[in-house]
Amino acid sequence: MVMDKTKSKYSKENYNLKPGDFNTERKPTWCSGCGNYGIWNSLKKTFVKLYLMPHEILIVYGIGCSGNGANFIKTYAFHALHGRALPVATGAKLANHKLNVMIIGGDGDGVGIGGNHFMHTCRRNINMTYLLHNNKVYGLTTGQTAPTSDKGFKTKSTPSGVLEKPVNPVLLALASGATYVARGFSGDTSHLSEVIRKAIKHKGFSFIDVLQPCVTFNKQNTYDFYREKIYKLDEIKSYDKSDLNEAIKRSMEEEKIPIGIFYQVERPLYEDGLKQIERKPLVDHIITDIDINRLLNNYY
Amino acid sequence: MKVSNLTWKIGGEAGFGILSTGKIFSKIFAKKGYSVIDNNEYSSLIRGGHNTYTIRISSNEIFSTNKDINILVALNEETIRLHQEEVTYGGYIVYDENDCNIGDFKKARKDINYVMVPFSKIISELGAPKVMVNNVSLGASVALINYDLEILKNVIKDIFGRKGSEIVNLNIKSSELGYKYIKKKLKINVYELEIVKPVSKMLVTGNDAVFLGAVRAGCKFYAAYPMTPSSILHLFASIEDDYNIVTKHAEDEMAVINMAIGASFVGARAMVATSGGGFSLMNEGISSAAMTETPIVIVLCQRPAPATGLPTWTEQGDMLFAVHSSHGEFLRVVIAPGDPEECFYLTGEAFNLADKYQIPVIIMLDKYLSESHFSYEKFDFKNITVDRGKLLSKSKDIDGEYRRYFNTDDGISPRVVAGIKGGIHIANSDEHDEDGYSEESAHNRKIMVDKRFRKIKKLIEEIPPPKIYGPIDAEITVWSWGSCKGPILEAMNILNQKEKKVNLIHFTYLYPFDSESIEGIIEESNKNVVVENNKTSQLAKIIMMNTGYKIKNKILKYSGRQFLPEEIISGIEKIE
């Protein structure tokens, strides 16, 4: 009822942007070969495919190499604190649900310091898209273990190897109630771009775990490593995206790594439960002379 | 006996509805035009523990509760044990012999009257549930003051109406029985309040007032995690549909502040509230609002800390924490209203200052101010007006190429509502250039720090200096802030009956600190003393930090309880 999936007012007829039009005046500062480039390119391509204009999009970024993308993608951007991108995005979306809201952040940001927000944002099912740039390491702080690092992974902060089991972001999203859960690979931009496009089109909270090689600090989870292990869920004819059990099972595979959409269902949006935004976004209300007599009378 | 002032206190175990009983008693006097101030004290337990509710009623203007109790209603023996000492000469203790063994107490204080009312017997004969002893005590108290039973019945009806007529009738009946019991037993009226102009007064707490002020100011997004002052959360949630406000009970206080920042970023006025623990968790978020220049209003209700501390009691221990909150140097406004009326208007102001200067504004309350009821004839809500400063909400308002952090003369850069065409930018928690791009050069850093701080020039002109109460040329000048205002004004009025003994400099704006005007006041005054509900005299510290003046005399309290005027009087009398 509240909303159709947020979409652009623009269409084939009046839209003439190219991916390059989403570049800012700043050139990316990522290491050459970094997986962030693939995600960056896929994203810009997707915006064009969806006829989205830069001002119709708000991306909230966390802090990390991934978050630095705030400087390189031309949309409204909020470069939030480390781990706090999801709540900033949530507040923004609830205050103006007409905006296309996306979140970009690292694995440390999303399932480490911001882990609590991740779980709760999934279960809320607010109509936003979250791209987790998962390089299984802390990039910006120059190579410490991440919560997603494989057991035994040697880093500056774990010279004898990580003792914990890694967090599995896909499994966590499934368990927490996200309604669109996918995985992409920054080394396959046309596949990734499709996964992103469907995520943005999805009515509900969409989560994409993007396997993103960090060429500088993660010599284990490389492009080749992934290319060897990856297979595509959409190539399995019998795969039922609405089957949570199946999605959970696939998400736990380690020898072979599935990419594509694990799970997609429709569930009422958080926004659908908010009568106060049914007619128009909160920000569109005029606030200059609100009559509170009715409230004051309660106190006599 | 005709009186202009009367203090009533009820005490009993938690779970016995002391809170709602007290509120009813306050209401019946406010409704008829009396001045009322109350204070409820309870422990952080759902059952058990000792709760009290103290109400001061007056036919004149009053500013706080006081120490001398005229009527003490004891729903258990512990109430007498803990509070007998507070009962004034000739005062009354109302008790039930079933619950209280009164013998020793009578011996200890022969100057007061002991009125036995068989609360439990009345209730069991009526077949009403035990919690309704409250109502018997209310009826008995009304009779002791020769007050109007009808108004009590009306208020009970208002408050319990939702629970159905059977419950309402039992409540009313039990209060009638208490009333009749006293009327029969005592032939004379014990107390009688002087007549006042019969105008119905509203009864509001600091929390109510902040909420009302925020709704009027157009707050559209309110987030909180349950913690004092949680009634603000409940109030927002109860009206969110009618007033088009989104209220969010978020997963933690980091989420709370960051959600509010997100809402504010896209143009909605946003507020959050918490007490010390939650404020600690919000701290990083406050700096994010500062760096991105996103307006935000934060209510900080002080409780005795550190850690969980005394979660249901009061203190003023967080002033310096608020003034210096979060990392880095940045401009903020810290406001500390002294009473609910100031809470109302200053909350309106807080939103304007946040918007105009694009900074965090912190409103400091304490548990006493948050939860005590004060009576007022009215709040003139038209006096809260909305000024959103340099906010551009339409594309056509944007003049040329938009630069979010444009280095203007006054330091304030036009802010757009995110989503409009032509206003694209990065709100950046990294240091950034005028467009919002991350930028680390020394040259840029200095420019941006100066830009953000330059706002102080206009801001300080706009912020009113502390208010002076009492004679200008008093012998002693009391310096204080926040909710100490009430007890100090009471003390001042008593001390000044004969001579020009005391005046009060009360800070409602704690920061930014206008050193020049404060220095002027200090130089003019004779003897100075600070009154603060904390251990380390934080106001004295901030005055010294900003002016170099050291106020040596201090009246401090840090027991978790609000000051009583009597304590301030005795503190002042000790000053040499």
Ligand SMILES: Cc1ncc(C[n+]2csc(CCOP(=O)(O)OP(=O)(O)O)c2C)c(N)n1
């Ligand atoms: C509260 C806080 N703690 C620590 C940091 C330092 N820090 C910046 S980025 C980062 C981790 C980055 O890792 P990740 O989120 O995986 O992002 P990546 O750089 O790998 O994209 C840390 C710990 C910070 N900015 N804030």
Ligand code: SF4
């Ligand atoms: S450190 Fe790793 S994640 Fe960061 S830019 Fe370099 S390759 Fe990319």
Ligand SMILES: [Mg+2]
């Ligand atoms: Mg990472």
